[in-house]
Amino acid sequence: MTKHNLRRVFVWELPVRVYHWINALCIVVLCVTGYIIARPPGLQSASEASFSYWFGINRFIHFVASYIFIFNFIFRLYWGFVGNQYADWKNFIPTTRKFFHEMWAVLKIDILLKKNSEHLSIGHNALAGFIYFLTFIAFAVQAITGFGLYASMSDWWLPNLFAWVPGIVGGDFVLREIHHATMWFFILFVIIHVYLVFYHDYVEGRGETSSIIGGWKFIEEETFQKELEEKKEMEEA
């Protein structure tokens, strides 16, 4: 039996954690209210329409949540340039050989369930980082299509910056379908994301799940020393 000598590393700064949870909440709210907008339940009511406004309120919540979602997202983009090394934008966009190499390694370990032979990044592993990059694109698609749909109902300049969107995709109809279909990307993402977090916690026992609450992860002393050496080599080169 190998004994683990774990070392605490502060990975997720407070702004990153706050971002994560606001984002998670917004996505849940947006998916639920959005789904209701697309497929409202069949209700019967004895009273007249003037006594009820629930569908309007549902839409209102959707719009408010989307504003929070978007500003939160913009904040995260900003933090990708000023945050610590684990928040840096380079974690998300494959630019180096090492990035691709690690993506492949993660595929082998996590999906093909091969033996864990090398140590992976402490923050996001390369594959996760890349998938988050795809989610950022999905965020942007939802923001652009959403504002495109919303523009005609708004007087504010911000949504109206996107008034051109329906024109290029062939009208509100197509736009709405894109917006709706993209929602499913989020649902699938959430399922897989939550599962993989639990999976990593279970297999590695390094505090994956709690890291997004407290900010700490735990890594083996050996791995820590290796990282340190690599860093030094990099600096010398």
Add this chain to the structure above:
Amino acid sequence: MTPSTSTKRSTYYEELRQKGYSRRDFMKFCTTIAAYLGLEATGVAQVSKALMTQSRVPVIWLHFQECTCCSESFIRSSHPIVADIVLDKISLDYTETLMAASGHQAEAAMEQTMKDYYGEYVLCVEGSVPVYDDGVYCCIGGKSAEQILEETAAGAKAIIGWGSCACNGCVQAASPNPTGATPIHKLVKGKQIIKVPGCPPIGEVMAGVLVHLITFGRIPELDRIGRPLAFYSKRVHDSCYRRPYYDAGLFVESFDDENAKKGYCLYKVGCRGPMTYNACGVTKWNGGVSFPIQSGHGCIGCSEENFWDNGPFYRRIANFPGFGIESNADKVGAVAAGVTAAGIAAHAIGTNLRKKKLIDNLIEEGKESEKELS
């Protein structure tokens, strides 16, 4: 029919007086049309002045691949003067449907107008233009529609696309579009086309666009894809009288249910009002009698691009492309979620088998520590 080029063209007002309209009729008309155009009260004076002082603008009205429903709608617009003033025999120099002349005579009339009023006439196009097989699917007087359009567009002061055919191809451009039906803005290069889509467009809207051209001598303010803002800036949904039911979440579930009787919102039976920009909710049809939603049928989005191919008319969600007829994004999504869940289950089992040693190790280590402390 053939315009006399020697004498001065009479003004709209003069023509109307000759036809027996009183000044009172004329002023009523100006007021009505100014209201449709969304002008202020002073706009009435502008309209009447223009119609009294300006000689009539020559109009060439072409018919290509279409059913003539636009012309029908136009001559049925609520105010009789609309048809008389702009259409009838007063203003139209060439239109196959309504002119008296035919054959060579008619073609000659058009050529005359094109020559005499080069750069002055208004070109109205009803219908799309087939471009496959050298345009054989629509030929008039030995010329293809494409040719005719090109020639007439060259000297036009303004070009109006009437109806969805001219603006987005309508039904003949629906998949698989066998004749290559093409909307005119894709063929006429370098000129702004005023798009007045709809199947057909509302007669008052058509009249309004023409009167705007005459009154102000320039094209009306257009939206991003070329539709006059005065009529196409709002969704049918925004001016629909059933909107309170929508906001209250009270929907018709099927056309014969209790909710339909009560006049609830038609959203769930496929109403496209929320995606369709048109003036139906305000101007209505047949002189303000009714409009589709008022008659209990959802909007089918006739003024929107591609409305024939945008999925079934009686369902809220369109088909998801590439997944067969009965699929929509939600069904595809639900299946994907199911597959994902199954994949996760398999993965979880696989993990416990293949990484058994690793996991056992962790568990043992944890237990060991616990024991040491007890």
